[in-house]
Amino acid sequence: MSNSVVVCTWERGRAGVPAGVEETLTLAHKLAASAGLELNWLVAGPAPDQALEIAGRYGVAHLDRIEDSKLAEFQPDVCVEALAQYSKQQAPKLVLIPQTFDARLVAPRLAARTGAGVVMNALTLELEGGAVKVTASAYGGDTRVVYELTGAESCVVGVLADMLLAETPEGGASVPAVRQVSVDLGGAAERVRVIQKAHFEGPRLEEAQIIVAGGMGLGQKENYRLIEDLAEALGGMAAASRPVVENGWADSSRQVGLTGKITHPALYIAAGISGASQHMVGCSAAKTIVAINRDADAAVFRYARYGIVGDCLEVLPELIRAAKAR
Amino acid sequence: EVLDPDAVNNYALAGKLLIGADGKSLTQTSIPRLMNAYDEQAIECALRLRDAGVECTIHVVSVGTDPTKILQHAVAMGADEVAAIPVDTGTVDGFATAALLAGFVRSLGGADLVLCGRQASDGDQGVVPALLGEMLGLPIVTIARAVEMVSATTVRVTRVTPDGDEIVEVACPAVITISNEFGDPRYPTGMRTMKARKVKPQQVAPADLDLGEGGARARVTMTRQFVEPIIGRCEFIQGSSPAAAAQELVSRLRADRTIE
Numbered sequence: 001m002s003n004s005v006v007v008c009t010w011e012r013g014r015a016g017v018p019a020g021v022e023e024t025l026t027l028a029h030k031l032a033a034s035a036g037l038e039l040n041w042l043v044a045g046p047a048p049d050q051a052l053e054i055a056g057r058y059g060v061a062h063l064d065r066i067e068d069s070k071l072a073e074f075q076p077d078v079c080v081e082a083l084a085q086y087s088k089q090q091a092p093k094l095v096l097i098p099q100t101f102d103a104r105l106v107a108p109r110l111a112a113r114t115g116a117g118v119v120m121n122a123l124t125l126e127l128e129g130g131a132v133k134v135t136a137s138a139y140g141g142d143t144r145v146v147y148e149l150t151g152a153e154s155c156v157v158g159v160l161a162d163m164l165l166a167e168t169p170e171g172g173a174s175v176p177a178v179r180q181v182s183v184d185l186g187g188a189a190e191r192v193r194v195i196q197k198a199h200f201e202g203p204r205l206e207e208a209q210i211i212v213a214g215g216m217g218l219g220q221k222e223n224y225r226l227i228e229d230l231a232e233a234l235g236g237m238a239a240a241s242r243p244v245v246e247n248g249w250a251d252s253s254r255q256v257g258l259t260g261k262i263t264h265p266a267l268y269i270a271a272g273i274s275g276a277s278q279h280m281v282g283c284s285a286a287k288t289i290v291a292i293n294r295d296a297d298a299a300v301f302r303y304a305r306y307g308i309v310g311d312c313l314e315v316l317p318e319l320i321r322a323a324k325a326r
Numbered sequence: 327e328v329l330d331p332d333a334v335n336n337y338a339l340a341g342k343l344l345i346g347a348d349g350k351s352l353t354q355t356s357i358p359r360l361m362n363a364y365d366e367q368a369i370e371c372a373l374r375l376r377d378a379g380v381e382c383t384i385h386v387v388s389v390g391t392d393p394t395k396i397l398q399h400a401v402a403m404g405a406d407e408v409a410a411i412p413v414d415t416g417t418v419d420g421f422a423t424a425a426l427l428a429g430f431v432r433s434l435g436g437a438d439l440v441l442c443g444r445q446a447s448d449g450d451q452g453v454v455p456a457l458l459g460e461m462l463g464l465p466i467v468t469i470a471r472a473v474e475m476v477s478a479t480t481v482r483v484t485r486v487t488p489d490g491d492e493i494v495e496v497a498c499p500a501v502i503t504i505s506n507e508f509g510d511p512r513y514p515t516g517m518r519t520m521k522a523r524k525v526k527p528q529q530v531a532p533a534d535l536d537l538g539e540g541g542a543r544a545r546v547t548m549t550r551q552f553v554e555p556i557i558g559r560c561e562f563i564q565g566s567s568p569a570a571a572a573q574e575l576v577s578r579l580r581a582d583r584t585i586e
C-alpha cells in the first residue's frame with residue numbers, strides 16, 4: 001500500500017466544481033499534513049476548469065486524470081470500475097469521496113471491489129498509530145460515532161461535505177503534477193437502464209439564500225400559505241419538515257433534513273418546527289437561524305440566532321407585513 | 327434491529343440522551359428495539375409485489391444478536407420464511423454483515439430480488455446493500471419509492487433523487503433499496519401477531535455459509551459514541567405583541583444585512 005490519500009470525484013458539478021470537493025480536500029489536507037501522507041486528487045471523467053488551481057491551493061501532489069468517453073456522463077457501473085482499477089494500481093491508504101447522492105452508491109461498491117473498509121457520513125479524520133479514526137454522524141445527527149479502520153487494506157470514506165466548511169490551508173500550496181492514469185473500461189457496461197431521467201427546473205433549496213420552513217406547528221394544510229407568503233415577501237424559498245411533507249401540506253422537493261435537502265442559506269426561518277436533529281442537519285449550516293415556536297424549551301432555539309416564543313399563526317402574518325413594509 | 331430512532335430523538339431533544347459505561351452504547355432501557363423502519367418497507371415492497379400477482383417465496387433474514395422478535399414481526403406481516411444469523415453485533419461491520427447475507431442468499435440458491443432498506447436508522451451508513459450487491463455480482467438500484475415487475479424478469483424502479491424521480495429498469499436478479507417515500511408498511515392484525523409469536527426462525531450459523539474468499543472479517547470497529555453539545559446563543563426577541571416582535575426581528579435582520 002502506498003502512503004497516500006486520494007480524493008475522488010467524477011462530476012463537474014452544477015457550479016463547475018464537484019460538489020463538496022473543497023470541503024473534502026480541507027479534511028484530506030489536514031490528515032495528509034499531520035500524518036505525512038501524499039495527497040492526490042483523482043478526477044474521473046471531464047475535469048472542472050479550475051481543477052489545477054483548486055488542487056494547488058490544497059497542496060495536492062498529483063492531479064490524477066482518467067479520461068474515457070464512457071465517463072462523460074455519470075454511469076455507476078463504469079464509474080465504480082474506473083475507481084476500482086485506479087485503487088488497485090495506486091493502492092492508496094485512504095480514498096475520500098465527497099458524499100453526494102451518487103457517491104452513497106459508489107463508495108460502498110468501490111469498497112467491495114477492493115476489499116476495503118467503508119465508513120460514510122464522516123465529519124473528521126485522524127491517523128493514530130496506523131489506524132484511521134473517523135468521526136461520523138449517526139442517528140440522524142443525534143450522536144457522533146468514532147469508527148476505527150485498522151486492517152492492512154485501504155479504506156473508503158464518504159465525507160459529509162455539506163456539513164463542513166472549506167478552508168484553504170495556510171502555506172500549504174503546491175504545483176500539482178497532472179498524471180494521466182489509464183484504465184480499461186472496455187468490459188464495463190451499465191446493467192441499470194434509465195427509462196426516464198430526473199428532471200428539475202427552477203430554483204433549488206440547496207442554493208437558496210433565504211429559506212422559510214414550516215413544521216407541524218402550522219396546525220393545518222391551509223396555514224402553509226403563510227410560509228409561502230413570507231418566503232415570497234423576503235425573496236426566498238419555502239421549505240418544510242418531513243411530517244409536513246408526509247401530510248401532503250408541501251411538496252416533497254421542499255423537505256429539509258436527513259432524508260431531504262441539505263441547505264446553506266444566509267437566513268433560515270423555522271416556524272412551528274421542534275428542532276429534531278434529523279431536520280436540523282439540513283439547515284444548521286445556515287448563517288442565521290430564526291426560530292418561532294410557542295414552546296420556549298423547544299430544541300430549535302438551541303440552534304437559533306434569534307427566537308420568538310409565540311404562536312406562529314399570529315407571528316407569521318406580522319412578519320409578512322413587516323417584510324413587505326420598507 | 328435498531329433502537330427506536332424516535333425514542334432516541336426524544337431523549338436527544340430533551341438533552342437527556344445518555345451513553346453507557348462502555349462509552350459507545352445507548353443504554354436507556356426505555357428505548358425500544360424495533361425492526362428498522364426502512365426494512366419494514368422493504369418487506370412491504372415484497373408483499374405488494376406478491377399482491378400484484380408475482381408468485382414468490384418471501385424470505386426475511388437478519389444478522390444480529392437475537393433477531394427473533396423482529397423476524398416474528400416479519401412473519402406477522404406476511405413473510406414465508408425467516409432466518410437468523412446469530413452474531414455478536416459488536417464484532418461485525420457493514421462488510422461482514424454483507425458477506426454473511428451474501429452467503430445466506432447463496433445458500434438459498436440465489437434470489438430473484440434482494441430488497442433492503444436504504445439505511446439502518448442507527449448508524450445511517452447505507453452501505454450493506456451495495457456491498458451485498460457487489461459480493462453477489464448483482465446490479466444495485468438505491469432509494470426506491472416504487473417497484474414493479476414489468477415482465478417476468480424485468481423490474482422497474484422509481485428512484486427518489488435530489489432532482490426528482492428517476493425511472494430505471496433492470497433485469498433480475500438485482501438488489502433494490504427502499505426509501506421512506508415507498509409508503510407505510512401494513513400493520514399486522516392481532517391474530518397474525520399472536521400466531522407469529524410461535525414461529526421459531528431458522529438459525530443459520532456463519533460457519534455453515536459459503537462466504538467466498540474474503541470471509542466475513544470486519545474492517546471497521548466502532549470505538550466510541552458521544553453526543554455533541556450544541557452551544558446555544560439564541561437571543562429572544564421580546565415584544566408587547568406579535569406585531570411588535572415581528573417588527574423588531576425584521577429590523578434586526580435588516581441591521582445585520584441578512585435581508586434587504
Ligand SMILES: Cc1cc2nc3c(=O)[nH]c(=O)nc-3n(C[C@H](O)[C@H](O)[C@H](O)COP(=O)(O)OP(=O)(O)OC[C@H]3O[C@@H](n4cnc5c(N)ncnc54)[C@H](O)[C@@H]3O)c2cc1C
Nearest residue numbers: 215216217241242257258259260272273274279294311312
Ligand atoms: C430516519 C429518520 C429520518 C428523518 N428525516 C427527516 C428529515 O429529513 N426532515 C425532517 O424534518 N424530519 C425528519 N425526520 C423526523 C424528525 O425526527 C422529526 O420528527 C420532525 O422533524 C418533526 O417535525 P416538526 O418539527 O414539524 O414537528 P413536531 O416535532 O411535531 O414539532 C412541532 C413544533 O411546533 C410547535 N408548535 C405547535 N403549535 C405551534 C404554534 N401554533 N406556534 C408555534 N409553534 C407551535 C411545538 O412546540 C413543536 O415544537 C426523520 C426521522 C427519522 C427517524
Ligand SMILES: Nc1ncnc2c1ncn2[C@@H]1O[C@H](COP(=O)(O)O)[C@@H](O)[C@H]1O
Nearest residue numbers: 388389442443445446451452453454455
Ligand atoms: N444486520 C443486518 N441484518 C440484515 N440486514 C441488514 C443488516 N444490516 C443492514 N442490513 C440491510 O442493509 C440496509 C442498510 O443498512 P446499513 O448499511 O447498516 O445502513 C438495511 O436497511 C438492511 O436492509
